[in-house]
Amino acid sequence: MENLELENYTLACIMEWSQMDDAPKANIEEANNYKLISETIDQHDEYDGGSYYTTIIHRLSDNKYFKTSYNDWDYDWEKGDFDNFEPEFTEVFPKTITKVIYE
Secondary structure, eight states, rough: EEEEEEEEEEEEHHTTOGGGOOHHHHHHHHHEEEEEEEEEEEEEEEOOEEEEEEEEEEEEETTTEEEEEGGGGGBTTTBOOOOOOOEEEEOOOOOOOOOOOOO
C-alpha cells in the first residue's frame, strides 16, 4: 500500500476550497490528476462548529484511491493558515457491495 502526501494548495484545489484561488499553477496542474470521490462528516461539534471528516480521492494517472481523516481545527480559517494542516492519505481499494431490498 502506498501513502500519499499532497501540498496544501494541491489539496485545496482537489477539495475545491476557496484557497484554491491563490494556488500556484504547479499545484493546479497536479490537482488535475485527482478527483474527489467523497467527503463525509464523521463527527460534528455543535458547540464550536468543528468537524471530523473522512475523504477519498482518486488519482487518475494510475487509477489508485486514497483515504484520509482530518479535523478542521488543524486549519486556521481566520488566517487562511495551512501550516498545521497535513493530512496523510493511505491507499484504499474500491469494493462493490450488493444490497438486496424488498418492496
